[in-house]
Amino acid sequence: MAIFPEYEDAKTDDRFLSGQQKGQLPFYISCNQPYSHYPMHHHDFAELSFVVEGSGTESINGLAHELRRGTMSLLLPHHIHELYSNPDDPLKLYSCMFDINVLFGNAYESYMNPWIHKIGSEIPSHHHFEGERLASVTSLIEQLVLEYKESRLGRDAVLRGKLIEAVTLMLRALTDPNQSGTVSKNQPGSRVWSILRYIHLHFNEPISLNSVSEHFDLHASYISRMFKEHTGKTVNDYMHTLRITRAATLLVASEMSISDICMEVGYDNYRTFARVFREHHGMSPSEYRMSQAARRAKAL
Structure with missing residues (x-):
């Protein structure tokens, strides 16, 4: 089956453009409820998604995995992405789109750099949160969404801080020696x-x-x-x-x-x-x- 991923460019997205015109953080959140199939695509911005309801499957760079409540995925720019929602148990997920440089540039977050670039190549692009960790991450995402909807003092600083916290929690889970999962590169x-x-x-x-x-x-x-x-x-x-x-x-x-x-x-x-x-x-x-x-x- 031929692969023809569509290209989505942040330069033409009003949600990015309006923020940049106002000097705001290149970041936005959307709540998505795909009915069945979101076709294969890639874009020049990063994406952090979190499933709050439903089930389905997701393919990132040709590797498919299950989607369920608590699944967090991190796509780097130009990772090729496709999503299927179960019509009998439709997905509801939050997607955070942002310029990848939001995660870099601060010496205090330099721990991220070597791990971020391994996403999708040496470590998986997703993790299923469960139990207490699921409750904590769900609360964090809810805070992120609430902050995004407001226009309070220091909004961008809080958004960036909570985004970095979410990515850090995912990286901790992915690098936990008790967690299984590496990306095969030999086939x-x-x-x-x-x-x-x-x-x-x-x-x-x-x-x-x-x-x-x-x-x-x-x-x-x-x-x-x-x-x-x-x-x-x-x-x-x-x-x-x-x-x-x-x-x-x-x-x-x-x-x-x-x-x-x-x-x-x-x-x-x-x-x-x-x-x-x-x-x-x-x-x-x-x-x-x-x-x-x-x-x-x-x-x-």
Whole structure:
């Protein structure tokens, strides 16, 4: 089955944009009740989710796990994510979206750094809280939601503190020697997910099939064949799709020049960028920007 994860960009999300315009913490919380299936996607912000009701399954970077009351998941930027809710026992969960840099930059929280980057590769992306720990974490999430809804003095400081506390409790649980669970990286399927994540993180850099081959110490033809089997696309076609999707977002959501966007998404040659963009959208980047501006103006 081919993998075509959708890209969700924080630059176009009103909840991020409004906060940044007011100088607020790049953070928001939503209460989600997916009816059945939330399709495969990835985004450039981090996400901490916590299930308060219902059951279902979640897949992160190709690894599926159960969702139930007390499940907390942490997704790093560009982790590929998919969710299924049980129609007979529908999920209700809180999702905290934030810029990953919110967790860094303070020497007192430096303990997090080595562990955060192991999420989804060396330690699991989720944990099931139970008993007293479940009660404590549930209370913490409720406090986080309440603080988010208010506009009191020091709101952003409290939000950041409670977010760091929640992530810390999850990291404690995941690194507890009595807890089982490591992420296997030896199966062919998991290799594909590692390669996918690497491409998602570096698609705007000058990478190619050969550089990916060197990074993973795997033969280029082996990567090419395995990648095509799982995604239905070649490595280069997949990177073009990511780059053009990002470019289209920047054309709509920013005032960057088209030449700057070309460089920003990983092209060092404008002609190549314009050609590939036209192949995907049937028009030039400038025509696309004008058409989207006209569409938005008509909708107002």
